[in-house]
Amino acid sequence: MIIEKHEDPYFKSCSSHSHVRKNWLGSIVFPFSALLQQSEFSDQTDVLERAQIFKKTCKTMFPNRRITTTVFNSEGIQILVTRYIKALNPPQQLLDVFLHDSNATLDLIARFVSLIPIVPDILDENDGFDIWMTSERCISLAVGNKEEHAILLCNFFLYFGKKALVLLGTSMLEGPVAYVLTQETDEFLLWNPLTGQCHKQFDPFCPLQSVDCLFDDGNVWFNIQQNSTPMAVHFDYSKESFWKQLLPKNFQGTKAHTIQPEEIIYCETNKSMIEDLKNRIERTLKCKMMEWRPKQPTLWNRQCTYILRKILPKLELGTGSFVSSEEESEFERLLQFYLVTGFPIQMPYTDVQSIIDAVYQTGIHSSEFPQTEFALAVYIHPYPNNVLSVWVYLVSLARHQ
Numbered sequence: 001m002i003i004e005k006h007e008d009p010y011f012k013s014c015s016s017h018s019h020v021r022k023n024w025l026g027s028i029v030f031p032f033s034a035l036l037q038q039s040e041f042s043d044q045t046d047v048l049e050r051a052q053i054f055k056k057t058c059k060t061m062f063p064n065r066r067i068t069t070t071v072f073n074s075e076g077i078q079i080l081v082t083r084y085i086k087a088l089n090p091p092q093q094l095l096d097v098f099l100h101d102s103n104a105t106l107d108l109i110a111r112f113v114s115l116i117p118i119v120p121d122i123l124d125e126n127d128g129f130d131i132w133m134t135s136e137r138c139i140s141l142a143v144g145n146k147e148e149h150a151i152l153l154c155n156f157f158l159y160f161g162k163k164a165l166v167l168l169g170t171s172m173l174e175g176p177v178a179y180v181l182t183q184e185t186d187e188f189l190l191w192n193p194l195t196g197q198c199h200k201q202f203d204p205f206c207p208l209q210s211v212d213c214l215f216d217d218g219n220v221w222f223n224i225q226q227n228s229t230p231m232a233v234h235f236d237y238s239k240e241s242f243w244k245q246l247l248p249k250n251f252q253g254t255k256a257h258t259i260q261p262e263e264i265i266y267c268e269t270n271k272s273m274i275e276d277l278k279n280r281i282e283r284t285l286k287c288k289m290m291e292w293r294p295k296q297p298t299l300w301n302r303q304c305t306y307i308l309r310k311i312l313p314k315l316e317l318g319t320g321s322f323v324s325s326e327e328e329s330e331f332e333r334l335l336q337f338y339l340v341t342g343f344p345i346q347m348p349y350t351d352v353q354s355i356i357d358a359v360y361q362t363g364i365h366s367s368e369f370p371q372t373e374f375a376l377a378v379y380i381h382p383y384p385n386n387v388l389s390v391w392v393y394l395v396s397l398a399r400h401q
Contacts, residue, residue, distance in 0.1 A: 047247075048078060051220075054246045058222040061244075065212035065228065066168045066176060068147075069220050069246060071130040073259055074137065081132075084151045085166070085217035086260040087158035088135055091384040093266075097317070106160070107196070108317075113153045114196035115348045115387050117143050136261045142386050149193035150178035154216075155260065157182055168213040169228075179208060181235065188235045202231050211235075217258065220246040269382040277388075281355055282378040285392070288356055289374065292365045296372075301397050304334055304375035308393040312379035315344060316389055334397065338373070342395025349380065349388035359392060369398035 051069035058067045070078050090109050098104035116138065135152045138144040144152065150166045157164040163183040167190070171177040180191040188201045190208055199206035210228040214221045214237055221243040225233060237243040290298045307330050334340060345358050359365075364374075374396055381389040 047080060051080060051246060054220075054222075054244075058224075058244060061222075061224060062212075062228075065210065065223065066170065067213045067220075067222050068130065068168060068215075071132045074131070074133055079259065081166075081215050081220065082217050083257065083259050084132060084134070085158070085215070086155055086258040088152075088155040088260060089159055089263050090156045091266045093384055102160070106157070106162075107198070109156050110153060110191055110193065110198065111196040111389075112383055112387065113149055113156070113193050115383060115389050116149065116152075117348050117350045118149065118194060119143055119145050134260055136264050139264055139266070139385050146174075146176070146194065147178045150180055153191060153193040154180045165214045165216045167211060168215075169208055170210040170212070171207045172209050173207045177208065181214065183235070190230060199230075201233075201235070204231075206230055214243070218247075222246075266384040269384060269386050269388070271382065274380050274382050274388070277349075278378050278380045281352055281380075281390070281392075282376065284352055284356065285359055285376055285378070285394075288360070289365050289376070292360065296368070299371070299373040301373040301375045303330070304340070304373075304395060304397060305377055307331060307334075308375055308377035308395070309379070312344065312377055312391045312393055313381070315346070315391060316379070316381040338397035338399055340395055340397050341367075342375075342393065344391055344393040346389065346391050349390045355390060355392060359394060362394065364394050364396050367396045367398065369396075371399055373397040 048070060055067050055069050058065070068081055070080055072078050091112070094108050094112055095105060097108055130147075132151070133141070133144065133148055135148070135155050138148045138152055147166070147168075154164045154166050157180060165181045167179040167181045169177055169179065171192075174194070178193070180193060182189045182191065190199045190201065190203075190206060191197070192199070192207075199208070208230050211230055211233045212223055212228060214223075221237040222245075223233065223242070224244050225242050227233070234242045237245070286298075286300070331340075342364055343362075345362070347355065347358060349355075374394070377391075377393045379391040379393075381391070383389070
Protein backbone atom coordinates (compact mmCIF):
# COMPACT_ATOMS: atom_id res chain seq x y z
CA MET A 1 0.00 0.00 0.00
CA ILE A 2 1.20 3.53 -0.79
CA ILE A 3 0.65 5.86 2.18
CA GLU A 4 0.52 9.60 1.44
CA LYS A 5 2.29 11.74 4.04
CA HIS A 6 1.19 15.28 3.01
CA GLU A 7 -0.39 15.84 6.42
CA ASP A 8 2.93 15.32 8.21
CA PRO A 9 4.87 18.63 8.29
CA TYR A 10 8.14 16.70 8.66
CA PHE A 11 7.94 15.39 5.06
CA LYS A 12 7.02 18.73 3.39
CA SER A 13 10.65 19.60 2.69
CA CYS A 14 11.31 16.13 1.14
CA SER A 15 10.92 15.30 -2.52
CA SER A 16 8.81 12.26 -1.67
CA HIS A 17 5.53 12.59 0.18
CA SER A 18 4.57 8.90 0.40
CA HIS A 19 5.91 5.54 1.57
CA VAL A 20 5.12 1.92 0.86
CA ARG A 21 3.71 -0.48 3.44
CA LYS A 22 3.41 -4.22 2.71
CA ASN A 23 0.40 -6.12 4.07
CA TRP A 24 0.45 -9.95 3.97
CA LEU A 25 -2.66 -11.25 2.25
CA GLY A 26 -1.93 -14.99 1.86
CA SER A 27 -0.37 -17.50 -0.54
CA ILE A 28 -1.23 -20.11 -3.12
CA VAL A 29 0.40 -23.52 -3.79
CA PHE A 30 -0.07 -25.35 -7.09
CA PRO A 31 1.39 -28.65 -8.40
CA PHE A 32 4.35 -28.70 -10.76
CA SER A 33 2.19 -30.54 -13.30
CA ALA A 34 0.22 -27.33 -13.73
CA LEU A 35 3.39 -25.61 -14.94
CA LEU A 36 3.81 -28.21 -17.64
CA GLN A 37 0.51 -27.12 -19.15
CA GLN A 38 1.69 -23.54 -19.65
CA SER A 39 2.89 -22.36 -23.04
CA GLU A 40 6.60 -22.25 -22.18
CA PHE A 41 6.50 -26.00 -21.45
CA SER A 42 4.43 -26.88 -24.49
CA ASP A 43 7.27 -28.83 -26.22
CA GLN A 44 7.72 -31.11 -23.21
CA THR A 45 3.99 -31.57 -22.81
CA ASP A 46 3.68 -32.47 -26.50
CA VAL A 47 6.33 -35.17 -26.13
CA LEU A 48 4.69 -36.66 -23.01
CA GLU A 49 1.30 -36.69 -24.73
CA ARG A 50 2.85 -38.28 -27.81
CA ALA A 51 4.46 -40.92 -25.55
CA GLN A 52 1.11 -41.82 -23.96
CA ILE A 53 -0.64 -42.09 -27.33
CA PHE A 54 2.27 -44.17 -28.69
CA LYS A 55 2.04 -46.57 -25.75
CA LYS A 56 -1.72 -47.03 -26.18
CA THR A 57 -1.30 -47.65 -29.89
CA CYS A 58 1.38 -50.27 -29.29
CA LYS A 59 -0.71 -52.01 -26.64
CA THR A 60 -3.61 -52.17 -29.07
CA MET A 61 -1.40 -53.92 -31.64
CA PHE A 62 0.26 -56.39 -29.21
CA PRO A 63 -1.41 -56.30 -25.77
CA ASN A 64 1.00 -58.78 -24.18
CA ARG A 65 4.20 -57.02 -25.18
CA ARG A 66 5.92 -54.62 -22.81
CA ILE A 67 6.28 -50.94 -23.63
CA THR A 68 7.51 -48.15 -21.36
CA THR A 69 7.91 -44.63 -22.69
CA THR A 70 7.77 -42.41 -19.60
CA VAL A 71 8.51 -42.88 -15.91
CA PHE A 72 8.70 -40.66 -12.84
CA ASN A 73 12.08 -39.59 -11.54
CA SER A 74 12.96 -39.33 -7.84
CA GLU A 75 11.44 -35.83 -7.72
CA GLY A 76 8.07 -37.07 -8.95
CA ILE A 77 8.39 -35.51 -12.42
CA GLN A 78 7.28 -37.53 -15.43
CA ILE A 79 10.02 -37.80 -18.07
CA LEU A 80 10.96 -39.84 -21.13
CA VAL A 81 12.95 -43.02 -20.48
CA THR A 82 15.52 -41.79 -23.03
CA ARG A 83 16.79 -39.24 -20.49
CA TYR A 84 18.25 -42.06 -18.36
CA ILE A 85 20.73 -43.14 -21.05
CA LYS A 86 24.19 -41.56 -20.99
CA ALA A 87 27.78 -42.85 -21.06
CA LEU A 88 29.02 -43.16 -17.46
CA ASN A 89 32.35 -44.24 -15.98
CA PRO A 90 32.62 -47.64 -14.25
CA PRO A 91 34.80 -47.93 -11.12
CA GLN A 92 38.49 -47.46 -11.95
CA GLN A 93 39.23 -50.53 -9.81
CA LEU A 94 37.47 -52.69 -12.41
CA LEU A 95 39.21 -51.04 -15.35
CA ASP A 96 42.62 -51.86 -13.87
CA VAL A 97 42.09 -55.63 -13.54
CA PHE A 98 42.31 -56.66 -17.21
CA LEU A 99 44.30 -53.83 -18.79
CA HIS A 100 44.88 -55.62 -22.11
CA ASP A 101 41.65 -57.61 -22.42
CA SER A 102 38.62 -55.45 -23.20
CA ASN A 103 36.23 -58.42 -23.39
CA ALA A 104 37.26 -59.60 -19.92
CA THR A 105 36.76 -56.04 -18.64
CA LEU A 106 33.22 -55.93 -20.05
CA ASP A 107 32.44 -59.27 -18.41
CA LEU A 108 33.76 -57.99 -15.09
CA ILE A 109 31.69 -54.82 -15.31
CA ALA A 110 28.59 -56.91 -16.08
CA ARG A 111 29.42 -59.00 -13.02
CA PHE A 112 29.73 -55.87 -10.86
CA VAL A 113 26.27 -54.70 -11.93
CA SER A 114 24.81 -58.16 -11.23
CA LEU A 115 26.14 -57.99 -7.65
CA ILE A 116 24.08 -54.89 -6.83
CA PRO A 117 21.08 -56.21 -4.83
CA ILE A 118 17.75 -56.05 -6.61
CA VAL A 119 14.53 -54.63 -5.23
CA PRO A 120 11.29 -56.12 -6.56
CA ASP A 121 8.96 -53.89 -8.56
CA ILE A 122 6.15 -52.87 -6.21
CA LEU A 123 4.00 -51.26 -8.89
CA ASP A 124 2.62 -52.73 -12.10
CA GLU A 125 4.38 -51.04 -15.02
CA ASN A 126 1.10 -50.93 -16.93
CA ASP A 127 -0.36 -48.42 -14.48
CA GLY A 128 2.11 -45.79 -15.71
CA PHE A 129 3.59 -44.97 -12.29
CA ASP A 130 7.08 -46.48 -12.53
CA ILE A 131 9.72 -44.59 -10.54
CA TRP A 132 13.35 -44.96 -11.65
CA MET A 133 16.50 -43.72 -9.93
CA THR A 134 19.52 -42.33 -11.72
CA SER A 135 22.56 -44.60 -12.12
CA GLU A 136 24.43 -42.49 -9.58
CA ARG A 137 21.66 -43.01 -7.01
CA CYS A 138 21.56 -46.74 -7.77
CA ILE A 139 25.31 -46.96 -7.09
CA SER A 140 25.23 -44.83 -3.93
CA LEU A 141 22.41 -46.89 -2.39
CA ALA A 142 23.83 -50.16 -3.79
CA VAL A 143 20.35 -51.29 -4.79
CA GLY A 144 18.11 -51.07 -7.85
CA ASN A 145 15.22 -52.61 -9.76
CA LYS A 146 15.53 -54.60 -13.00
CA GLU A 147 15.35 -51.55 -15.27
CA GLU A 148 17.84 -49.56 -13.19
CA HIS A 149 20.32 -52.45 -13.43
CA ALA A 150 19.93 -52.54 -17.22
CA ILE A 151 20.30 -48.76 -17.54
CA LEU A 152 23.46 -48.81 -15.41
CA LEU A 153 25.03 -51.60 -17.50
CA CYS A 154 24.00 -49.86 -20.73
CA ASN A 155 25.58 -46.58 -19.58
CA PHE A 156 28.81 -48.40 -18.64
CA PHE A 157 28.96 -50.01 -22.10
CA LEU A 158 28.42 -46.62 -23.75
CA TYR A 159 31.47 -45.40 -21.85
CA PHE A 160 33.52 -47.88 -23.92
CA GLY A 161 31.98 -46.59 -27.13
CA LYS A 162 29.77 -49.65 -27.57
CA LYS A 163 26.49 -49.44 -29.47
CA ALA A 164 24.12 -50.32 -26.60
CA LEU A 165 20.38 -50.08 -25.92
CA VAL A 166 18.06 -51.16 -23.10
CA LEU A 167 15.75 -54.03 -24.08
CA LEU A 168 12.45 -54.74 -22.33
CA GLY A 169 11.01 -58.22 -22.70
CA THR A 170 9.99 -61.42 -20.97
CA SER A 171 12.11 -64.31 -19.70
CA MET A 172 10.98 -67.86 -19.02
CA LEU A 173 12.94 -67.76 -15.74
CA GLU A 174 12.34 -64.24 -14.43
CA GLY A 175 9.14 -62.99 -16.07
CA PRO A 176 9.36 -59.31 -17.09
CA VAL A 177 13.03 -58.43 -17.62
CA ALA A 178 15.29 -55.63 -18.79
CA TYR A 179 18.37 -56.67 -20.80
CA VAL A 180 21.08 -54.72 -22.61
CA LEU A 181 21.45 -55.19 -26.36
CA THR A 182 24.89 -54.52 -27.84
CA GLN A 183 25.65 -54.48 -31.53
CA GLU A 184 28.95 -56.06 -32.50
CA THR A 185 30.53 -56.18 -35.95
CA ASP A 186 28.57 -59.17 -37.19
CA GLU A 187 26.15 -60.07 -34.40
CA PHE A 188 23.95 -58.84 -31.55
CA LEU A 189 24.60 -59.75 -27.92
CA LEU A 190 21.99 -59.95 -25.14
CA TRP A 191 23.25 -59.15 -21.64
CA ASN A 192 21.33 -60.07 -18.50
CA PRO A 193 22.28 -57.39 -15.92
CA LEU A 194 20.97 -59.48 -13.00
CA THR A 195 23.27 -62.43 -13.70
CA GLY A 196 26.07 -60.81 -15.70
CA GLN A 197 25.62 -63.45 -18.40
CA CYS A 198 25.95 -62.64 -22.09
CA HIS A 199 24.10 -64.56 -24.81
CA LYS A 200 24.44 -64.39 -28.57
CA GLN A 201 21.21 -63.74 -30.46
CA PHE A 202 20.96 -67.33 -31.69
CA ASP A 203 21.97 -68.98 -28.41
CA PRO A 204 19.35 -71.70 -27.72
CA PHE A 205 20.07 -71.44 -23.98
CA CYS A 206 19.18 -67.74 -23.76
CA PRO A 207 16.22 -67.54 -21.34
CA LEU A 208 14.77 -64.47 -23.07
CA GLN A 209 11.43 -65.41 -24.62
CA SER A 210 10.18 -62.14 -26.05
CA VAL A 211 11.87 -58.96 -27.34
CA ASP A 212 9.28 -56.21 -26.95
CA CYS A 213 10.83 -52.77 -26.77
CA LEU A 214 14.17 -50.94 -27.17
CA PHE A 215 15.31 -47.48 -26.09
CA ASP A 216 18.48 -45.41 -26.10
CA ASP A 217 19.21 -41.74 -25.43
CA GLY A 218 17.27 -40.59 -28.47
CA ASN A 219 14.22 -42.77 -29.09
CA VAL A 220 11.97 -45.67 -28.13
CA TRP A 221 11.20 -48.52 -30.54
CA PHE A 222 8.36 -51.05 -30.22
CA ASN A 223 8.68 -54.45 -31.86
CA ILE A 224 5.85 -54.96 -34.37
CA GLN A 225 7.24 -58.22 -35.83
CA GLN A 226 4.85 -61.14 -35.52
CA ASN A 227 7.46 -63.41 -33.91
CA SER A 228 9.19 -61.74 -30.96
CA THR A 229 11.57 -64.54 -29.93
CA PRO A 230 15.24 -63.37 -30.03
CA MET A 231 16.20 -65.84 -32.75
CA ALA A 232 13.45 -64.58 -35.07
CA VAL A 233 13.72 -60.84 -34.40
CA HIS A 234 15.36 -58.47 -36.87
CA PHE A 235 17.23 -56.02 -34.65
CA ASP A 236 17.59 -53.39 -37.37
CA TYR A 237 15.34 -50.84 -35.64
CA SER A 238 15.77 -48.37 -38.50
CA LYS A 239 13.31 -50.50 -40.51
CA GLU A 240 9.82 -49.12 -39.85
CA SER A 241 8.23 -52.35 -41.03
CA PHE A 242 9.89 -54.12 -38.06
CA TRP A 243 9.96 -51.42 -35.38
CA LYS A 244 7.52 -48.63 -34.57
CA GLN A 245 9.40 -45.58 -33.27
CA LEU A 246 8.14 -43.03 -30.76
CA LEU A 247 9.80 -39.91 -32.18
CA PRO A 248 10.15 -39.20 -35.90
CA LYS A 249 13.63 -38.71 -37.32
CA ASN A 250 13.05 -35.00 -37.94
CA PHE A 251 11.73 -34.35 -34.43
CA GLN A 252 13.27 -31.27 -32.81
CA GLY A 253 15.02 -31.88 -29.48
CA THR A 254 15.00 -35.66 -29.85
CA LYS A 255 17.84 -36.09 -27.37
CA ALA A 256 16.32 -34.48 -24.30
CA HIS A 257 18.67 -33.32 -21.56
CA THR A 258 19.88 -36.31 -19.54
CA ILE A 259 19.14 -36.57 -15.83
CA GLN A 260 22.37 -38.50 -15.27
CA PRO A 261 25.47 -36.82 -13.77
CA GLU A 262 28.61 -36.02 -15.72
CA GLU A 263 30.44 -38.78 -13.87
CA ILE A 264 29.99 -41.14 -10.92
CA ILE A 265 32.21 -40.76 -7.87
CA TYR A 266 32.93 -44.09 -6.15
CA CYS A 267 33.99 -44.80 -2.57
CA GLU A 268 36.25 -47.63 -1.42
CA THR A 269 34.75 -50.44 0.63
CA ASN A 270 36.14 -50.83 4.15
CA LYS A 271 38.37 -53.94 4.20
CA SER A 272 38.23 -54.45 7.98
CA MET A 273 34.43 -54.38 7.84
CA ILE A 274 34.58 -57.16 5.23
CA GLU A 275 36.76 -59.33 7.45
CA ASP A 276 34.41 -58.87 10.43
CA LEU A 277 31.39 -59.70 8.28
CA LYS A 278 33.07 -62.83 6.88
CA ASN A 279 33.86 -64.11 10.38
CA ARG A 280 30.32 -63.36 11.58
CA ILE A 281 28.77 -65.24 8.65
CA GLU A 282 31.06 -68.22 9.22
CA ARG A 283 30.28 -68.39 12.95
CA THR A 284 26.55 -68.02 12.33
CA LEU A 285 26.48 -70.77 9.70
CA LYS A 286 28.36 -73.18 11.97
CA CYS A 287 25.90 -72.53 14.78
CA LYS A 288 22.97 -73.01 12.40
CA MET A 289 24.44 -76.29 11.14
CA MET A 290 24.43 -77.61 14.70
CA GLU A 291 20.87 -76.36 15.24
CA TRP A 292 19.72 -78.17 12.10
CA ARG A 293 21.29 -81.44 13.37
CA PRO A 294 19.90 -81.66 16.93
CA LYS A 295 20.14 -85.47 17.15
CA GLN A 296 23.61 -85.93 15.65
CA PRO A 297 27.03 -84.48 16.44
CA THR A 298 28.44 -81.96 13.95
CA LEU A 299 32.13 -82.62 13.37
CA TRP A 300 34.33 -80.16 11.42
CA ASN A 301 37.19 -81.24 9.17
CA ARG A 302 39.88 -78.58 9.46
CA GLN A 303 42.05 -79.88 6.61
CA CYS A 304 39.21 -79.65 4.09
CA THR A 305 38.21 -76.20 5.40
CA TYR A 306 41.78 -75.01 4.82
CA ILE A 307 41.65 -76.21 1.19
CA LEU A 308 38.27 -74.58 0.55
CA ARG A 309 39.49 -71.23 1.92
CA LYS A 310 42.31 -71.20 -0.63
CA ILE A 311 39.99 -72.08 -3.53
CA LEU A 312 37.22 -69.51 -2.98
CA PRO A 313 39.13 -66.29 -3.84
CA LYS A 314 40.11 -67.82 -7.20
CA LEU A 315 36.48 -68.48 -8.11
CA GLU A 316 35.49 -64.79 -8.03
CA LEU A 317 37.59 -63.61 -10.97
CA GLY A 318 37.81 -67.04 -12.59
CA THR A 319 41.47 -66.54 -13.48
CA GLY A 320 43.59 -69.56 -14.40
CA SER A 321 43.12 -72.92 -12.78
CA PHE A 322 40.77 -72.97 -9.79
CA VAL A 323 42.79 -75.64 -8.01
CA SER A 324 46.59 -75.64 -7.78
CA SER A 325 48.60 -78.86 -7.91
CA GLU A 326 49.18 -78.60 -4.15
CA GLU A 327 45.47 -78.24 -3.40
CA GLU A 328 44.65 -80.99 -5.88
CA SER A 329 46.98 -83.44 -4.15
CA GLU A 330 45.51 -82.52 -0.75
CA PHE A 331 42.02 -83.17 -2.14
CA GLU A 332 43.12 -86.51 -3.54
CA ARG A 333 44.36 -87.56 -0.11
CA LEU A 334 40.95 -86.66 1.35
CA LEU A 335 39.15 -88.66 -1.35
CA GLN A 336 41.07 -91.77 -0.33
CA PHE A 337 39.27 -91.73 3.01
CA TYR A 338 36.03 -89.77 2.37
CA LEU A 339 33.12 -89.47 0.02
CA VAL A 340 33.07 -85.66 -0.42
CA THR A 341 29.80 -83.95 -1.39
CA GLY A 342 29.26 -80.22 -1.76
CA PHE A 343 29.57 -77.15 -3.95
CA PRO A 344 30.17 -73.39 -3.69
CA ILE A 345 27.29 -70.93 -3.42
CA GLN A 346 27.72 -67.39 -4.74
CA MET A 347 25.30 -64.52 -4.14
CA PRO A 348 25.23 -60.73 -3.77
CA TYR A 349 25.25 -59.65 -0.14
CA THR A 350 21.96 -58.31 1.17
CA ASP A 351 21.78 -59.72 4.71
CA VAL A 352 22.98 -62.69 6.73
CA GLN A 353 19.56 -64.35 6.79
CA SER A 354 19.54 -64.68 2.98
CA ILE A 355 22.84 -66.57 3.20
CA ILE A 356 21.49 -68.83 5.95
CA ASP A 357 18.41 -69.62 3.83
CA ALA A 358 20.55 -70.43 0.77
CA VAL A 359 22.78 -72.82 2.75
CA TYR A 360 19.77 -74.51 4.39
CA GLN A 361 18.14 -75.13 1.02
CA THR A 362 21.14 -77.18 -0.15
CA GLY A 363 20.21 -79.86 2.38
CA ILE A 364 23.87 -80.80 2.89
CA HIS A 365 23.39 -80.58 6.65
CA SER A 366 20.84 -83.42 6.60
CA SER A 367 23.39 -86.19 5.91
CA GLU A 368 22.61 -89.24 8.09
CA PHE A 369 25.82 -91.14 7.40
CA PRO A 370 27.41 -92.12 10.70
CA GLN A 371 30.40 -89.98 11.71
CA THR A 372 29.82 -87.49 8.89
CA GLU A 373 32.20 -84.53 8.99
CA PHE A 374 31.69 -81.09 7.47
CA ALA A 375 33.86 -78.31 6.07
CA LEU A 376 32.73 -74.71 5.70
CA ALA A 377 34.54 -71.73 4.18
CA VAL A 378 33.27 -68.17 3.56
CA TYR A 379 34.87 -65.56 1.30
CA ILE A 380 33.67 -62.02 0.55
CA HIS A 381 35.08 -60.15 -2.43
CA PRO A 382 34.64 -56.38 -2.02
CA TYR A 383 33.77 -54.02 -4.87
CA PRO A 384 33.43 -50.22 -4.61
CA ASN A 385 30.46 -48.68 -2.78
CA ASN A 386 29.93 -51.69 -0.50
CA VAL A 387 28.91 -53.99 -3.33
CA LEU A 388 29.90 -57.45 -2.07
CA SER A 389 30.17 -60.88 -3.63
CA VAL A 390 29.66 -63.61 -1.02
CA TRP A 391 30.95 -67.15 -1.49
CA VAL A 392 30.08 -70.05 0.79
CA TYR A 393 31.63 -73.48 0.23
CA LEU A 394 29.99 -76.23 2.28
CA VAL A 395 30.83 -79.93 1.95
CA SER A 396 30.06 -83.11 3.83
CA LEU A 397 32.69 -85.82 4.21
CA ALA A 398 31.49 -89.39 4.82
CA ARG A 399 34.14 -91.99 5.63
CA HIS A 400 34.42 -94.91 3.21
CA GLN A 401 33.02 -98.07 4.80
